[in-house]
Every structure is written in C-alpha cells, then in structure tokens.
Amino acid sequence: MAAVPLGILSALPKVAKADTASLIDVLNYALTLEHLEYRYYQMGIESGVIEGADRNIFLKIRDHELAHVNFLTEVIGNVLMGTPVEEPEFDFTAGGNFSPFTDYPTFLALSQAFEDTGVRAYKGQAGNVMESDVVLTAALSIHSVEARHASMVRRLRTKKGQDTVKGWITNGSIGSLPAATQAIYAGEENVMQGGVDVTSLTGIDAAAVSEGWDEPLSKDQVLGIASLFLA
Amino acid sequence: MKNELIKPKGLVTNTNRRNFLKFGTMSVAGAGLLLMGCNDDEDMMPPMMNEGVSLGSGDIGILNYAYALEQLEAAFYANVIAGGYFANANAEEKTIMGDLEKHERAHRDFFKAALGGAAIADLEVDFSSIDFSSRTSVLGAAKTFEDLGVAAYNGAGQFIENVDYLLIAGKIVSVEARHAAAIRDLINPGSDDFAGDDLIDSNGLERTLGFTDVLTAASTYIKTPIDFSQLPS
Secondary structure: OOOOOHHHHHHHHHOOHHHHHHHHHHHHHHHHHHHHHHHHHHHHHHHOOOOHHHHHHHHHHHHHHHHHHHHHHHHHHHHOOOOOOOOOOEOOOOOOOOOOOOOHHHHHHHHHHHHHHHHHHHHHHHHHOOOOHHHHHHHHHHHHHHHHHHHHHHHHHHHOOOOOOOOOOOOOOOOOOOHHHHHHHOOOOOOEEOOEEHHHHHOOOHHHHHHHOOOOOOHHHHHHHHHHHEO | OOOOOOOOOOOOOOOOHHHHHHHHHHHHHHOOOOOOOOOOOOOOOOOEEOOEEEOOOHHHHHHHHHHHHHHHHHHHHHHHHOOHHHHHOOHHHHHHHHHHHHHHHHHHHHHHHHHHHHOOOOOOEOOOOOOOOOHHHHHHHHHHHHHHHHHHHHHHHHHOOOHHHHHHHHHHHHHHHHHHHHHHHHHOOOOOHHHOOOOEOOOOOEOOOOHHHHHHHHOOOEOOOEEOOOOOO
16 A cells, blocks of 8 residues: 655644544545546456557556555545545446446546546535645645546547547537536536636637636535446 | 535626725735735735735735746747747647647636736746747647646645635646646657656655745746745745
8 A cells, every 4th residue: 555645644633623524524535436436447457448559548547546545545544543435336337328348439438527527526625625734735636637637538539539529628518428427517618717707808719718727516416427337 | 514515606796806806805814814015005016026026925925826827838828829830730739739828828817817906917938948849849848837837736725725716726727737638648649648657656646846846947937036935834
C-alpha cells in the first residue's frame, strides 16, 4: 500500500470531531466511485477488450484508480479512524444494456462517462472538505487526475471516429454516448459564473464558454448515475 | 452533515463592477481579512507598486494570483494563433489551439471583471524564449503553462476562504487539466504522458505548487514585478 504523506498525519488532528465524521462520509463516497473505476478498468484489462496500442493508457488509468482506492482507504481507516466502505458489487452491463468487456467502443464510451462523472463528483465536494486543508488538497489532486483521464479518453474516442467530442465538454452534449448518460452532462452548458453571463462579458461564443468551466454534481446526482452500475 | 451540493450563490448580482467590488469587499472584510488598496473611493485604481503589481491579501490576493496566470496563458495563446506554427497546423491542432485561446481569454476576462477595482493591472509578458513558428517550441511552452496552472490552482485551493470562489477555482482547474492532458498527448501521442509519473505520485495525487514556486516559474515569461508577499500562508 502506498504511504500516506506525513503532512496528512500531522495536520488532521486540528480537525474537530464533528468535522471528522463529515470528512469520512465524503471520502467514503469518493472511495465508492474509485472502487467502481478501478474495478471497471481491471476487468477491462483482464477481458482483453482493449486494443493493444491503447493498453498503456488504460494500465496507467487503472494504476491511478487503484492508488486512489488505497489512498482513500488508508486516510479513512488509519488517519480519520473511520470505516472505509467495502467494494460494492458492480454490474457494468447495467442490467444487460451494455457489453463493455466484449465491445471496445462501448468500453471507451463508459470509460468516458465514468471519468467525466468523477470530475463532477469531486468538484461537488470541494466545499464539503474545505475545513481540512490537507483533505481538500488531496481531493483537488485526485480531481485533476480524473480530468486528465477524461480528456484523454474523450479524444481517443474521437480519434477512432466513434464520436466528435473534444477533450473538454461542449455545452451539455453527450455526443454519441448512450442516452442513459444524459444526467452526466446535464448542466455542463452553464455560462453563468459568479452571477455573470460570461458570453456577454467576453463576447466569446456559448459553446467555448461552456467548455471553459466544468460544473459540479451533488452526491445524490452522482449516486443516481452510479446506481445504474450497482449489481 | 454537509453533503449537499454547494450552490454557487453568485459573486455578483449583475455585471456592474462597482457592485461586484462591494460584494468582494464585504465578504473579505467578513472573513477578517484586509482588502489591500480598498477604500471608500469607488473609482480607486488597481493596487500598484513602483512599476509592478501587488496581488493583495486574502481571497482577493488569490483571485489576483489566478488572474495573473490566466493573463499569461491568454497572452500566450493569442501569440500562438497569430504565429507560423498555428498557420500550418493540422485540423486537430488548430481546433485545440483555437479552443484554448478562447478558454483562457474567457478565464482572464472573467477574473478581471470579478475583481473589478481590486484587479491588478495588465501584466507585461516576455515570450522571447518561445518560437511561435515551431511546433516543438509552442507545444513545449503550452505544456509548461497548463501543467503549471493545474498545480497552482491545486496548491492555492486550501487558502481560499469563500466557498463560492473555491468552486469557481475548481471549475477552472479541471479544464486546465483537460488542456494539459491534450497538449501532452500531442507531444507524445498515445503514450501515458497525459497523466505522467512526472506529475502524479504513487498515491495517484497530482503535483501541487505553492505561490513562490509558481510565480518563480512564471517569472521567465512575465516582465512586470509581482508582489505576492501578502498572500496567505
């Protein structure tokens, strides 16, 4: 297991008990999502569905998701002294609707869906962990890794002619993803930031402005999406 | 238990800069911090030092820090799309560079408006070390700026007091990370550099950088002296 940075161990005692319970709750939610991502990539790698030239990409993503699982488990259990959630049982066919481990385009499509969901999920919790500098910083440092994954997978799908999406999310578009992914992109079309319409402020088109700011999702919204893949 | 989505209440209620500044002043004062250079004069000038800028303190200081980095990125991509590399780039790279120019310009103009009278002046940039006709030079610099931006936002998050500002920073940093991954993939296609071990540690955590490291790295490209001594620590 990867070592937890010393800074976390020394900084956390400053957090009050009530806050600790709240942090454990948020981190267990994050851990649930990381379990989902790790298991998805591990099964994808074992299934042989991934094209040879792309294997290094998904090995790297799998390694990061596993590192996130181990890191969060360690912080929840041995730093915050809580109980890390067990890995749930997943059904990546979503009740027989998808075949990600025999059909590579489907594998890539769900990968994009999970990564873009992960970015929105972490963003939605930033305010809930801000009382702890170290937990916030760790969450931000996972959040940007998920965004890098998302960008890569999105562009890979387009390079293969499976979609026309870019590394960033244009409006609230799901591109060629299954309609079931609508909730993952709902709200990404937002151009109001800080109460200001950035299109009128800058004269830049709404599509580009929507790309320039990623939007958060609440825990309930994310768990609603993830529940499609729970056995 | 605070598990609900943090709803951005809006930093301002309209685009009137004077109102924006008032809100910023109130929220900063409420956090017990001093808004540098702020007084009752509604036409006040941006905080300035001799031939340099001072970012100020508290959340305003951090917003000015972000604004400085977005100024740098926006100026860089403005040069990119006017240069020889872009003119001869393939369709994919033209789309990417065109998008990045718009995103960074939108970020820059957003922060300028958000800061209103507390915004630092326009920074003078120095891109003499970049050859805008060279793909290698442009992509290398883009990688530096995007990776630096991600590390800067990730490092600054913990110092932000206002949850609405934190969320806005979060909305922007993931887009910078998307940019960084794309640029890295253009440089080394199909590799795992998009999220390389040079940035991401064995816990799967991306690099964070503090104010000094970021501004030192940026100083290669910025002529204007930046005083960040009042930023939180």
